Amino acid sequence: MTMLNIAIAGSSGRMGRALLEAVTQTPDMRVHAALERAGSPYLGKDAGEMIGAPNGVVIRDDVAGALQGCDVLIDFTRPDATLQHMELCRTRGVKMVIGTTGFTPEEKEKILAASHDCGIVFAPNMSVGVNLLFKLLDTAARVLNEGYDIEVMEAHHRHKVDAPSGTALRLGEVVAHALGRDLADCAVYGREGVTGERSPSTIGFATVRGGDIVGDHTVLFAGIGERVEITHKASSRATFALGALRAARFLAGRGAGLYDMQDVLGLR
Numbered sequence: 001m002t003m004l005n006i007a008i009a010g011s012s013g014r015m016g017r018a019l020l021e022a023v024t025q026t027p028d029m030r031v032h033a034a035l036e037r038a039g040s041p042y043l044g045k046d047a048g049e050m051i052g053a054p055n056g057v058v059i060r061d062d063v064a065g066a067l068q069g070c071d072v073l074i075d076f077t078r079p080d081a082t083l084q085h086m087e088l089c090r091t092r093g094v095k096m097v098i099g100t101t102g103f104t105p106e107e108k109e110k111i112l113a114a115s116h117d118c119g120i121v122f123a124p125n126m127s128v129g130v131n132l133l134f135k136l137l138d139t140a141a142r143v144l145n146e147g148y149d150i151e152v153m154e155a156h157h158r159h160k161v162d163a164p165s166g167t168a169l170r171l172g173e174v175v176a177h178a179l180g181r182d183l184a185d186c187a188v189y190g191r192e193g194v195t196g197e198r199s200p201s202t203i204g205f206a207t208v209r210g211g212d213i214v215g216d217h218t219v220l221f222a223g224i225g226e227r228v229e230i231t232h233k234a235s236s237r238a239t240f241a242l243g244a245l246r247a248a249r250f251l252a253g254r255g256a257g258l259y260d261m262q263d264v265l266g267l268r
């Protein structure tokens with residue numbers, strides 16, 4: 001059995017902890033390094049302590065050092081941090097799984113450019129269920145292509161900093177692509193005041209933030225006399241973490257290039 005050495009960025013975060021737990025329980029992977037930002041109160045602590053299973057891996061902030069001997073860096077942090085980590089991975093040929101959301105189009109271009117030098121899986125949602133949803137949605141949008149108003153609704157925990165979620169935006173992109181539209185031209189992000197009647201060519205987005213909601217997404221097709229709703233609800237971050245580990249294993253056997261979970265799951 002070949003062991004994969006995994007480094008985890010943002011290891012004390014919500015996804016960082018879920019990843020520590022998942023890697024610890026995976027026989028062909030080991031936690032090679034656990035990273036946090038300079039000044040973090042977690043630096044110097046045993047990473048395993050955060051999940052109640054000390055493992056001797058000390059949380060550190062020197063990313064370059066952590067990448068030595070590392071096969072894949074898994075990064076669920078913030079766009080600025082991910083891009084900094086990516087430049088170090090790029091020059092060292094370390095593969096990367098990027099789960100961070102909230103990138104600008106220009107930042108996404110940088111990820112594409114870096115993928116010419118190292119393998120990167122970049123996906124706003126690593127769960128199998130949501131990636132199946134993307135497939136189902138493509139079919140639904142092609143069938144319900146006239147007479148149905150399309151709205152994307154999402155709900156997340158109170159700590160989430162970006163909106164709409166990366167997943168909601170991808171859901172919108174899938175629908176727009178299936179209908180031959182460009183999301184940038186037809187998206188409506190929230191409504192207020194006297195908005196006028198709904199334009200049929202728009203794709204609307206609605207965002208809810210509260211409590212500990214892990215992540216709910218619904219795409220609504222509202223027609224005359226019927227509604228179709230396609231929904232996914234995540235009840236644990238383990239689903240995202242396990243998807244990220246599948247992505248890391250997928251990258252192990254591949255060269256440079258930009259992939260997403262559709263590639264990893266063979267759904268393309």
Ligand SMILES: NC(=O)C1=CN([C@@H]2O[C@H](COP(=O)(O)OP(=O)(O)OC[C@H]3O[C@@H](n4cnc5c(N)ncnc54)[C@H](OP(=O)(O)O)[C@@H]3O)[C@@H](O)[C@H]2O)C=CC1
Nearest residue numbers: 010012013014015037076077081099100101124125126240
């Ligand atoms: N693709 C997917 O399947 C999923 C994607 N996500 C995305 O993952 C990201 C993280 O989510 P979540 O775990 O809930 O967030 P958290 O805030 O819980 O964790 C983020 C971690 O990144 C660290 N971090 C932030 N900025 C920096 C920096 N500049 N340098 C180094 N480390 C930094 C934070 O440290 P500190 O606390 O010190 O700021 C923290 O440890 C979000 O973008 C979210 O949308 C989430 C779930 C699933």
Ligand SMILES: O=C(O)C1=N[C@H](C(=O)O)C[C@H](O)C1
Nearest residue numbers: 101124125160165166167215
């Ligand atoms: O921040 C989160 O928590 C999540 N973020 C991702 C997104 O923005 O789509 C995926 C998941 O829904 C959880």
